[in-house]
Amino acid sequence: MSFKDLGLSPALLNALDAAGYTEPTPIQAGAIPIALSGRDVLGIAQTGTGKTASFTLPLIERLSKGRAKARMPRSLIITPTRELAAQVAENFEKYAANTKLTMALLIGGVAFGPQEAVLNRGADVVVATPGRLLDQFERGKILLADVQVMVVDEADRMLDMGFIPDIERIFSLVPPRRQTLFFSATMPKEIQRLVERFLNNPERVEVSRPATTATTVRQTLVRVKDRTPGAKRDALRTALDRDGVKNGIIFCNRKRDVDVVARSLQKHGFSAAPIHGDLDQSTRTATLDKFKTGEVRFLVASDVAARGLDIPAVSHVFNYDIPHHADDYVHRIGRTGRAGLQGEAVSLAGPEDGKSLAAIEALIGSKIELADFGKAKPKPEPEPEAKKAVDAPEAPKSADAPQSESKPADDKGRRKRGGRSRKKPDTTPESQEKSSREDKSSRNDRDNGKILGFGNDVPAFFHNS
Numbered sequence: 001m002s003f004k005d006l007g008l009s010p011a012l013l014n015a016l017d018a019a020g021y022t023e024p025t026p027i028q029a030g031a032i033p034i035a036l037s038g039r040d041v042l043g044i045a046q047t048g049t050g051k052t053a054s055f056t057l058p059l060i061e062r063l064s065k066g067r068a069k070a071r072m073p074r075s076l077i078i079t080p081t082r083e084l085a086a087q088v089a090e091n092f093e094k095y096a097a098n099t100k101l102t103m104a105l106l107i108g109g110v111a112f113g114p115q116e117a118v119l120n121r122g123a124d125v126v127v128a129t130p131g132r133l134l135d136q137f138e139r140g141k142i143l144l145a146d147v148q149v150m151v152v153d154e155a156d157r158m159l160d161m162g163f164i165p166d167i168e169r170i171f172s173l174v175p176p177r178r179q180t181l182f183f184s185a186t187m188p189k190e191i192q193r194l195v196e197r198f199l200n201n202p203e204r205v206e207v208s209r210p211a212t213t214a215t216t217v218r219q220t221l222v223r224v225k226d227r228t229p230g231a232k233r234d235a236l237r238t239a240l241d242r243d244g245v246k247n248g249i250i251f252c253n254r255k256r257d258v259d260v261v262a263r264s265l266q267k268h269g270f271s272a273a274p275i276h277g278d279l280d281q282s283t284r285t286a287t288l289d290k291f292k293t294g295e296v297r298f299l300v301a302s303d304v305a306a307r308g309l310d311i312p313a314v315s316h317v318f319n320y321d322i323p324h325h326a327d328d329y330v331h332r333i334g335r336t337g338r339a340g341l342q343g344e345a346v347s348l349a350g351p352e353d354g355k356s357l358a359a360i361e362a363l364i365g366s367k368i369e370l371a372d373f374g375k376a377k378p379k380p381e382p383e384p385e386a387k388k389a390v391d392a393p394e395a396p397k398s399a400d401a402p403q404s405e406s407k408p409a410d411d412k413g414r415r416k417r418g419g420r421s422r423k424k425p426d427t428t429p430e431s432q433e434k435s436s437r438e439d440k441s442s443r444n445d446r447d448n449g450k451i452l453g454f455g456n457d458v459p460a461f462f463h464n465s
Helices: 010-019 026-036 051-063 082-095 112-121 130-138 155-160 164-173 189-198 229-240 255-267 281-293 326-333 351-364 385-391 429-447 460-464
Strands: 041-044 075-078 103-106 125-128 149-152 179-184 203-206 217-223 248-251 272-275 298-301 316-319 343-349
Touching: 010 051, 010 082, 026 041, 026 051, 026 179, 026 203, 041 051, 051 075, 051 082, 051 149, 051 179, 075 130, 075 164, 082 103, 082 125, 082 281, 103 112, 103 130, 112 130, 125 130, 130 164, 149 164, 155 164, 155 179, 155 189, 155 326, 164 189, 179 189, 229 255, 229 316, 229 343, 255 272, 255 298, 272 281, 281 298, 316 326, 326 343, 326 351, 343 351
Parallel strands: 041 179, 041 203, 075 125, 075 149, 103 125, 149 179, 217 343, 248 298, 248 316, 272 298, 316 343
Antiparallel strands: none
């Protein structure tokens, strides 16, 4: 089957040829003809199977005639993350190259002004994250009364990120007579209830059972028995420093660990950069561009990037942390093995990850293969100072150097104050004569009533005794 068999116009076919696309994927072949007929679509497919084109191509075909009014878009595409929204917008521009359709990208982290300028000129398609779309609506900068097609992408991720109330509100703002294209990788019960509430007798297109992983991805597991973060980072570096690892995305559960792991890799000579939700949008965009061009080899990411990256040539995915939710494992490793290429997903599991790992293996229906990439060479620990002093060789003594030794305790157990070594007594005649004079002087002072040790300030009670 070719794209021509799906009923697309020559303008779209020429754009697809220019992009190098020749055959539709199963989800595209199933969803596009139904969407072109005007029916609602419920599309279920794993990540990396071409869902974006499944809704973008029929949307362009339907909107090819007509023109949007100011602040009143004719279609709406909602995505959970900024990165995914940017990827959808990029694909739209590629497929709509031979049309006069206009598009506005509404995402957080950037200024409102440029977005408002595009909306005021009239945008046929709005690609947005839920929060920024509602912000612009509250500001009166966008009206949704003219929306003909509404697309919800990665619906299950919306659920994970807490966007379902926002999605429900957006559905209430668009006209009830509209076409809805609803896509998701998995179908939890909450998403099923959303489908039953807002879609009108949708045609279900499912090309693989929910939560399956692509056959193009080899999955391996590395056991890390040591619980220390240093041991885990050593294991990660060993997994990275192998033949065949062209590039990779490293996933952490927490944003603070993203920064720690990225700095550690940079310190050990790896080309790595962090990306997570706390970074401003310009930094995230620049980091992604560097990763796509190969300037950055390893991208250390939180789950905010798990659904938002569409980079076909990612050779490896590394789970530095086993995800808490089994579905996230499927989304993470879907970043590799895309567009028919082979990929590998390596997961580092510690003793505390048994329950999460069991849930993942139950979800995907198979055991993850154990791998042994060898152990990273441990760095020698600094030697304790006390041990250095004991093991240090004794310095050679010069024949002319004065000799000294510590005097042992005398018969009464007394030692020199402070533990210092006592010099041997000087037995020369001059020394003995000097000592005799000092003893006589001391006895004379006592005989004369002179009190020693107080200088001129003698307490009064000494005189009264």
